[in-house]
Amino acid sequence: MTLTLNGLIQLMLRATEPEDIFGELGATPEDALRRQYRAMVIAAHPDHNPGQWAAANQAFRQLRDWHATAQRKLADGTYGRPERIRAASGGRTYVGYAAPITGDLCDLFPARGDGAPALLKVARSPRSNDLLAAEAHALRRLNTDLAGQPVRAHFPTYVESFLLRDTAGSQRHVNVLRPEEGAYSLAEVLRAYPQGLHPADAAWMFNRTLAALGTAHGMRIVHGAVLPSHMLIRPSDHNGILIDWCYSVAVGAPVKAISTPYAADYPPEVSAKQGATSATDLYMAARLMVRLLGGGAEPPPSVPKPIQALLRACLIPAPARRHSDAWQVLEDFRAILGDLYGPPTFRPFRMPTVP
Amino acid sequence: MGHSDWSDAAYQARQNHRRATKTTAFTYDSAVRSSGVVKVHDQMNPYGVTRESRDSAVHPESLAIAVIFDVTGSMGSVPRVMQAKLGALMRVLIQRGYVAHPQVLFGAVGDATCDRVPLQIGQFESGLEMDEDLGKVYIEGGGGGQVFESYELAMYFMARHTSTDCYEKRGHKGYLFTIGDEKPYASVSRHIVHEHIGDGLERDLPLKKLLAELHERYEHFHIVPTNTSHGGDPAIQAHWRALLGERVLMLDDEAAVCETIALTIGLCEGTLDDLAVGAADLVAAGCDKGAAATAATALTPYAAVRPPVARAVAGLLPAAAGMGDAGRL
Numbered sequence: 001m002t003l004t005l006n007g008l009i010q011l012m013l014r015a016t017e018p019e020d021i022f023g024e025l026g027a028t029p030e031d032a033l034r035r036q037y038r039a040m041v042i043a044a045h046p047d048h049n050p051g052q053w054a055a056a057n058q059a060f061r062q063l064r065d066w067h068a069t070a071q072r073k074l075a076d077g078t079y080g081r082p083e084r085i086r087a088a089s090g091g092r093t094y095v096g097y098a099a100p101i102t103g104d105l106c107d108l109f110p111a112r113g114d115g116a117p118a119l120l121k122v123a124r125s126p127r128s129n130d131l132l133a134a135e136a137h138a139l140r141r142l143n144t145d146l147a148g149q150p151v152r153a154h155f156p157t158y159v160e161s162f163l164l165r166d167t168a169g170s171q172r173h174v175n176v177l178r179p180e181e182g183a184y185s186l187a188e189v190l191r192a193y194p195q196g197l198h199p200a201d202a203a204w205m206f207n208r209t210l211a212a213l214g215t216a217h218g219m220r221i222v223h224g225a226v227l228p229s230h231m232l233i234r235p236s237d238h239n240g241i242l243i244d245w246c247y248s249v250a251v252g253a254p255v256k257a258i259s260t261p262y263a264a265d266y267p268p269e270v271s272a273k274q275g276a277t278s279a280t281d282l283y284m285a286a287r288l289m290v291r292l293l294g295g296g297a298e299p300p301p302s303v304p305k306p307i308q309a310l311l312r313a314c315l316i317p318a319p320a321r322r323h324s325d326a327w328q329v330l331e332d333f334r335a336i337l338g339d340l341y342g343p344p345t346f347r348p349f350r351m352p353t354v355p
Numbered sequence: 356m357g358h359s360d361w362s363d364a365a366y367q368a369r370q371n372h373r374r375a376t377k378t379t380a381f382t383y384d385s386a387v388r389s390s391g392v393v394k395v396h397d398q399m400n401p402y403g404v405t406r407e408s409r410d411s412a413v414h415p416e417s418l419a420i421a422v423i424f425d426v427t428g429s430m431g432s433v434p435r436v437m438q439a440k441l442g443a444l445m446r447v448l449i450q451r452g453y454v455a456h457p458q459v460l461f462g463a464v465g466d467a468t469c470d471r472v473p474l475q476i477g478q479f480e481s482g483l484e485m486d487e488d489l490g491k492v493y494i495e496g497g498g499g500g501q502v503f504e505s506y507e508l509a510m511y512f513m514a515r516h517t518s519t520d521c522y523e524k525r526g527h528k529g530y531l532f533t534i535g536d537e538k539p540y541a542s543v544s545r546h547i548v549h550e551h552i553g554d555g556l557e558r559d560l561p562l563k564k565l566l567a568e569l570h571e572r573y574e575h576f577h578i579v580p581t582n583t584s585h586g587g588d589p590a591i592q593a594h595w596r597a598l599l600g601e602r603v604l605m606l607d608d609e610a611a612v613c614e615t616i617a618l619t620i621g622l623c624e625g626t627l628d629d630l631a632v633g634a635a636d637l638v639a640a641g642c643d644k645g646a647a648a649t650a651a652t653a654l655t656p657y658a659a660v661r662p663p664v665a666r667a668v669a670g671l672l673p674a675a676a677g678m679g680d681a682g683r684l
Binding site for chain 1: 415524525526527667670671676681682
């Protein structure tokens with residue numbers, strides 16, 4: 001059946017995506033698109049539509065735009081792939097095609113918006129909307145108050161928040177974040193090194209965690225979930241980024257939720273719903289460091305005694321007796337490292353390549 | 356509850372009828388006064404009940420809004436103002452797109468230590484029944500020399516005896532407006548709760564704890580009319596401020612209560628980002644210019660510190676596979 005001008009106009013009126021116009025493109029999509037487009041251009045050509053010059057011209061212009069969109073999607077590799085998520089916020093439209101990464105409370109959709117990669121962090125239940133709002137609140141403050149300072153590098157980049165209605169009718173809170181390229185979570189590191197790391201490798205990771213915590217605590221923010229999956233490290237520049245601020249609270253307020261797979265890593269005041277403080281975060285950071293060093297509940301005996309003693313002081317169950325100053329712990333830790341290994345040197349850290 | 360629609364025309368017709376027949380909207384109050392038997396109207400009795408705000412086919416996205424006023428002493432005028440301006444409040448909320456499906460509950464508090472009817476709580480209603488609930492309020496009008504009222508009892512009821520689809524299904528907080536010119540007691544007395552609501556508490560519940568619980572589910576504002584007997588008292592204002600911060604709204608004229616509620620909801624829902632625009636909306640809906648300006652003034656301090664609201668945007672999002680809120684403490 002040959003396409004008429006009228007048929008083409010109808011087709012474009014109903015279309016929301018270029019796939020609606022050009023259809024499936026088969027094994028050689030570039031050629032197929034070229035053929036389709038050429039046939040449609042002929043249908044819309046003013047010479048073939050005497051007396052409908054204006055309509056034909058307008059249809060041609062629209063067709064040209066659709067063609068450009070189709071070419072862009074082919075180049076991105078997204079032509080014909082179903083959209084997983086789409087959100088139009090202000091002038092920006094975020095679109096994601098990849099399956100979401102599943103977190104405890106949220107689904108993370110890799111997407112693009114305004115030509116830049118973005119992570120759309122979506123509350124799985126509207127009941128967690130308050131936690132996403134808490135993250136937005138904390139990150140907004142951290143991003144603005146720390147702008148231009150070196151410590152800013154230890155925190156993720158927050159773009160914006162909105163509510164998005166899902167197909168079941170729930171309004172779910174979305175935080176838009178920038179993805180951290182070339183970074184691994186300490187959960188991934190622990191999976192790659194199940195026996196633990198050399199103390200000198202674990203050392204810089206612990207240092208970055210402490211610097212992030214010291215900065216946040218200075219702004220009266222408790223992270224509330226310093227866990228392997230929430231600390232990213234970048235081997236290339238030895239940066240560390242403390243992510244997932246959903247559990248964060250103001251100093252003195254109780255933590256509202258925990259990450260259940262890590263329930264055993266929380267200090268007692270969290271499940272008792274007592275106020276969280278800087279000491280709460282330090283307990284969890286020390287627990288994380290023990291894991292990095294290859295320990296479980298206790299640091300392994302191979303770890304130098306002064307490091308063991310420092311970690312134990314962060315793991316005292318009573319929060320009032322525990323270390324509570326992240327900067328002080330960082331300073332003490334640096335002094336211990338200096339005594340043990342001499343002045344700091346850059347020790348390359350490699351993640352095994354995934355086959 | 357809350358299955359009928361608010362009909363502006365029906366409300367107007369009822370008001371016209373009342374005017375023509377010279378009857379009062381507060382039929383129960385008149386009945387109590389003429390009979391001399393003082394007790395809470397059966398349908399306003401908080402004892403042993405839970406008030407529910409539910410979605411329905413007609414109202415798929417209900418939003419719970421509770422308005423609880425002090426009915427003692429000089430504050431007795433507030434329910435009358437509410438009644439007269441209810442129409443304008445609903446018009447602004449619905450027609451200006453602030454809220455698509457409001458469900459409003461009315462309640463009244465007195466002083467549980469000396470009043471005969473210290474707590475009256477209606478149902479969440481979408482339609483004309485909310486006007487009827489107002490009719491069932493007994494206006495205590497007494498009020499002793501003390502500067503306390505049992506607001507905490509009403510807050511306790513809202514925290515523990517309401518169930519709202521807006522929060523339970525959508526994580527969207529409802530609204531609670533308490534209105535009054537006196538202070539709440541520092542804790543909820545287990546004896547008073549037992550007597551008037553029927554719960555057995557092990558010990559008294561401190562107000563701060565109760566508020567934390569309440570604010571998980573409700574956006575709570577307290578309106579202090581400053582032109583009443585105690586409203587101008589700086590000690591009372593400071594007391595409320597310590598509890599609710601900028602969510603204490605100082606209102607120069609209690610006649611502007613409805614307007615204040617409408618603007619507050621507009622601000623919190625993110626449908627309104629400019630109080631001047633909101634005030635113009637109110638005037639367009641038939642409110643008095645002065646009342647709209649008074650309401651906007653009362654809200655100015657709150658609007659200045661209000662955290663930014665996440666806007667709803669259009670898009671596509673698949674339904675979630677699981678709830679994933681197992682980690683809630």
